Amino acid sequence: MEYNAKRRGFIKGAGAAFGVAAAVGGVVALYGMKRTWDPLPSVVAAGVTEVDLSELRAGELIRVVFRKKPVYILKKGEGTPTNEKRDIIINGEAYTVVVAICTHLGCIPAWNSNTQQFKCACHGGEFDVSGVNTFGPPKRPLDIPPFRIDGARLVLGEEGEEYKRLASLD
Ligand code: FES
Numbered sequence: 001m002e003y004n005a006k007r008r009g010f011i012k013g014a015g016a017a018f019g020v021a022a023a024v025g026g027v028v029a030l031y032g033m034k035r036t037w038d039p040l041p042s043v044v045a046a047g048v049t050e051v052d053l054s055e056l057r058a059g060e061l062i063r064v065v066f067r068k069k070p071v072y073i074l075k076k077g078e079g080t081p082t083n084e085k086r087d088i089i090i091n092g093e094a095y096t097v098v099v100a101i102c103t104h105l106g107c108i109p110a111w112n113s114n115t116q117q118f119k120c121a122c123h124g125g126e127f128d129v130s131g132v133n134t135f136g137p138p139k140r141p142l143d144i145p146p147f148r149i150d151g152a153r154l155v156l157g158e159e160g161e162e163y164k165r166l167a168s169l170d
Contacts, residue, residue, distance in 0.1 A: 048157035050150075053090060061111050063100065066145055066156040070100040070108060072118070073154065076129065080116065083130035085169045086141070088162060090149055097154065098131040098142035109142070118142065 049066040051073060056062065058077035063070055074096040076082065087094040098118075102109050107122035117134075118127040125136035132141045144167075148160030 048155060051154045051156070052152060053095070053154055054152040058093075059113070061113070064156070066099075069145075071097065071145055071156060072100045072111060073097050074111070074129070080129055083132065086130045086132070086144065086166065088144075088147065088149070088154070088166070090154065091152060095154075096130050097144060097147060097156075098127075099145050100142070102138060103133065103140045103142060104136070104138040 047067060049064055049071075051062075051064055053073065053075070056073070056075045058075055059080070061072055061074040063072055065071070076087070076094040076096065080094070082094050086096065088097050089095075100108050100118075102120040102122065102125055104120065104123060104125050107120050109118040109120040109125065109127060111117075112119050116129045118131065120126070120136070120138070123137050125138040126134050127138070127142055128134050130141075131144070133139065144163075145156050146159045147163050148155040148158040149162055
């Protein structure tokens with residue numbers, strides 16, 4: 001009898017301990033789920049990418065990440081064809097700024113400085129130095145991301161006057 005009573009006591013105690021553990025586990029799981037649902041501060045802040053272009057040389061291309069997408073920024077050199085519907089003018093210098101995602105099926109076109117073209121290896125699409133489609137399956141130019149000019153800095157993710165002007169020319 002005494003053995004049974006002890007055993008019952010043990011079972012009750014184990015049941016209570018399991019209940020507490022389950023409750024704690026549930027709270028931890030809910031906390032984890034809430035953190036998953038909440039936008040992280042860094043992600044919200046990552047909506048804007050600022051790039052200082054003061055050191056960029058003529059003919060040089062850099063790649064930055066904007067909202068998890070690659071963006072090419074090319075400083076046009078002397079003699080490089082200009083495109084008044086697409087060029088971004090900063091301190092009197094012309095730049096090509098495009099989302100580096102092919103407008104056909106989304107591959108990343110490569111910059112070829114010899115031919116002054118963006119070439120997409122997936123299906124042979126080609127874009128000129130301003131990002132305009134010139135050959136192959138892409139039906140439209142590379143996208144220009146929203147931007148604002150702040151001195152020698154390009155602020156990607158904000159729609160400044162220059163961006164609105166280019167968008168109105170489309
Ligand atoms: S994805 Fe670029 S040409 Fe098809």
